Amino acid sequence: MLNDIVILNEKETRGGFGDGILEAGRRNPNVVALTADLGGSLKLNGFIKEFPDRFIQCGIAEANMIGVGAGLTIGGKIPYTTTFANFSTSRVYDQIRQSVAYSGKNVKICASHAGLTLGEDGATHQVLEDIGMMKMLPGMTVIVPCDYNQTKAATIAIADYEGPVYLRFGRPKWPNFTPEHQTFEIGKAQVLAYGSDVTIFACGHMVWLAVEAAKALAEKGISVELINIHTIKPLDEAAVIASIKKTGCIVTAEEHQINGGLGDSIANVAARECPVPHEYVAVMDTFGESGTPKQLLDKYGLTKENIITAAEKAVSRKK
Amino acid sequence: MEINELKEVATQVRRDIVRMVHKVQSGHPGGSLGCTDFITALYFKIMERKPGFDMDGIGEDIFFLSNGHISPVYYSVLARSGYFPVSELATFRHINSRLQGHPATHEHLPGVRIASGSLGQGMSVACGAAMAKKLNKDNHIVYSLHGDGELQEGQNWEAIMFAAHHKLDNLIATVDYNGQQIDGPTVAVMNLGSLKEKFEAFGWHVIEMDGNRMEEVIRVMADAKAATGKGKPICVLMTTVMGKGVKFMEGTHEWHGIAPSDKQLEEALNLLPTTTLGDY
Numbered sequence A: 001m002l003n004d005i006v007i008l009n010e011k012e013t014r015g016g017f018g019d020g021i022l023e024a025g026r027r028n029p030n031v032v033a034l035t036a037d038l039g040g041s042l043k044l045n046g047f048i049k050e051f052p053d054r055f056i057q058c059g060i061a062e063a064n065m066i067g068v069g070a071g072l073t074i075g076g077k078i079p080y081t082t083t084f085a086n087f088s089t090s091r092v093y094d095q096i097r098q099s100v101a102y103s104g105k106n107v108k109i110c111a112s113h114a115g116l117t118l119g120e121d122g123a124t125h126q127v128l129e130d131i132g133m134m135k136m137l138p139g140m141t142v143i144v145p146c147d148y149n150q151t152k153a154a155t156i157a158i159a160d161y162e163g164p165v166y167l168r169f170g171r172p173k174w175p176n177f178t179p180e181h182q183t184f185e186i187g188k189a190q191v192l193a194y195g196s197d198v199t200i201f202a203c204g205h206m207v208w209l210a211v212e213a214a215k216a217l218a219e220k221g222i223s224v225e226l227i228n229i230h231t232i233k234p235l236d237e238a239a240v241i242a243s244i245k246k247t248g249c250i251v252t253a254e255e256h257q258i259n260g261g262l263g264d265s266i267a268n269v270a271a272r273e274c275p276v277p278h279e280y281v282a283v284m285d286t287f288g289e290s291g292t293p294k295q296l297l298d299k300y301g302l303t304k305e306n307i308i309t310a311a312e313k314a315v316s317r318k319k
Numbered sequence B: 001m002e003i004n005e006l007k008e009v010a011t012q013v014r015r016d017i018v019r020m021v022h023k024v025q026s027g028h029p030g031g032s033l034g035c036t037d038f039i040t041a042l043y044f045k046i047m048e049r050k051p052g053f054d055m056d057g058i059g060e061d062i063f064f065l066s067n068g069h070i071s072p073v074y075y076s077v078l079a080r081s082g083y084f085p086v087s088e089l090a091t092f093r094h095i096n097s098r099l100q101g102h103p104a105t106h107e108h109l110p111g112v113r114i115a116s117g118s119l120g121q122g123m124s125v126a127c128g129a130a131m132a133k134k135l136n137k138d139n140h141i142v143y144s145l146h147g148d149g150e151l152q153e154g155q156n157w158e159a160i161m162f163a164a165h166h167k168l169d170n171l172i173a174t175v176d177y178n179g180q181q182i183d184g185p186t187v188a189v190m191n192l193g194s195l196k197e198k199f200e201a202f203g204w205h206v207i208e209m210d211g212n213r214m215e216e217v218i219r220v221m222a223d224a225k226a227a228t229g230k231g232k233p234i235c236v237l238m239t240t241v242m243g244k245g246v247k248f249m250e251g252t253h254e255w256h257g258i259a260p261s262d263k264q265l266e267e268a269l270n271l272l273p274t275t276t277l278g279d280y
Helices: A013-027 A045-050 A062-073 A090-102 A130-135 A148-160 A206-219 A237-247 A262-273 A293-299 A304-317 B003-024 B029-034 B036-046 B068-080 B086-091 B122-135 B155-165 B195-201 B214-226 B262-270
Strands: A009-012 A031-035 A055-057 A078-084 A108-112 A141-143 A165-168 A173-176 A190-193 A198-202 A224-228 A231-233 A250-257 A278-283 B062-065 B142-147 B171-177 B205-210 B234-239
Touching (some): A009 A013, A013 A045, A062 A078, A062 B122, A090 A130, A108 A148, A198 A206, A206 A224, A206 A250, A206 A304, B003 B029, B003 B036, B003 B262, B029 B036, B029 B068, B036 B068, B036 B214, B062 B068, B195 B205, B195 B234, B214 B234
Parallel strands (some): A198 A224, A198 A250, A250 A278, B171 B234
Antiparallel strands (some): A141 A231
């Protein structure tokens, strides 16, 4: 199963979003796209060309964009707001909290350039707290797909789901390895490999690195159960519990602060249902900086090697 | 509805406001009383409304209250115009009520389409709803109300720029120009300057009115409606007296967010005689 996972090509997850919203627009005439002067970065060109009347430019005014999105739902529209992850969350948190989440509005908050892999722009733009902020809002669904194909499928799927969604993806070209034609099930954990010694839960870009780590660990005789948690909230708790009861230890891997992210969500379930050793691969309560994506992942400890080390440590702690 | 009937409804709404706030000893009577004539006129005369309530509001005029703290007047008018039983006004700000301190959709109160209270967000929401009406080819109007102090929130000006840029000429945004906010007069707290010139500079059509004279509210809002469909969003700068109708509450920020005592309630109700609708 693990050895069947191969790189199909390398593509940006934001490209999956751009192609996904075009397809969603074709399927549903109520889908509208908003941006705050970042339509090009979010790969909206195809949508804008095909549906110019359903594209709403908001200028560099993210707070207003969120409110306009909330208003558009009153009248049956399905607005997708688009900007970088930082400006999609921390900059507009109260607007999302009151006008979208508390009001229960069907707004899709689509956030690109998340995490360290945004690269050279540096820490002002590298939001590493967004998963935490968004998952704390009651009623908010939080989705972090792992590659181009999955981002495209998720972008299409959220149009059919009624309720606020935070969809997080990234900037760089990255291995694309999930099937081209896949059904995206919101809230359903995706088991990529069955194993018995340790469960690795990963999301976003870290899933591919976890695939590579799992292959290397297999050669060392450690059997990894690898689960892609593309939906942080609602979390597939049954799948999480079943796996950790089987393997007895956890590694979580995410391009996010250790506080508030995927690791926190998994630990919450484990603490209640089945406490086991847990090692984190995450950003350790610090801001990022300028650099290439690879340099940054190396420096801040988000690599295949970090996942391998974490898994070995988690397994050793069982004994 | 005739002017004298509208005035009677407004008096009843004012009675509701002071009784609601008195009962729970909490809430915002000042701005509520100041905007009573306007919101009464909107729901009983100006807006084209369908019977019942659905969230999308397609095929009817819709209203957003951005300065959500004046929920007492909003709830009273919604109840009096049939969205929910007037008896429910007694639950205002109590536990397990649909009448939250600030308006919300979470408890599914008919008539409310967005939560408001954290200020400065309603203009954006109204813009989005106006844009949805255009996309739906729904030839109805979106009305909104904003506090003057609320315009100190920068998000408003993002929305004001947006509305003009996108030619939202089906939007009539009214500003409650009472010159008061929690910490004192707006000129002392944060001077708004000329709101008329500011809105006009942003590309809006601006109309001024006295919001406490029912005849003028009806006439000017008809003018505002006639100005829709001409490429510009419309701003109604509505001068009001905070606390209007209850002499000892009038014209001061002191009654922004405090409740009357038993004795003050009695005094207030004596100033608001009504014979027709009856208290809840």
